Amino acid sequence: MGQERRRAARLCFERPAEVFAQALIGATLLVNGVGGIIVETEAYDATDPASHSVNGPTRRNAAMFGPVGRAYVYRSYGLHWCLNFVCGPRPGGAVLIRALEPREGVEIMRRRRGTDDPTRLCAGPGRLCQALAIGPEHDHAPLDAEPFQIAPPEAPPPMVRGTRVGLSRGVEALLRFGLAESPFLSRRFPLVAPIAGQGARRS
DNA sequence: ATGACGATGCACT
């Protein structure tokens, strides 16, 4: 328990997206001091038919093939922005940040989003980017520098797992992760299989 | 040059 042990744990971006996506649940994400607790993520990598990286580098997905620990920001439906953390031992990995529990700068987020409902402020990748003012200027941005502040959870939180949202391919893969019982998820996790000893529950 | 298609969100029934 020396002084070194008291330093904040660091995120290990080299981990595979499936692992890193789980490690991010409960982490704190702030952008210019505004944000909160990550409660929902999805994992993608270059072997995944649903991933932007499956067919190799293009202009849009270039960040996924660059250094880990940077942001991959892309436009969705010509309208919304979505934030990913580039990660993995191999190129083409990323974790989509899908929802936050608002903690810091809630009033700013309310103004940016035009809503008062705290459970709808950052519930969904597009809403989250609107609330945190994430845009194309953040594509390729290092996540360990301004305006980003990211801290891992102090302890692994209770987690739920399910299928990803809005896909036409790779629909079966259980690569969506959520903070159990969180009211700040973008949507509920359909029950995939009963968990022994816990009965049928949904988050 | 052109067309198909979204890792979505919102209004509405």
Next chain:
DNA sequence: GTGCATCGTCATG
């Protein structure tokens, strides 16, 4: 639950 706005990206010709 359904319909659809909206436009950058990419594959194709």
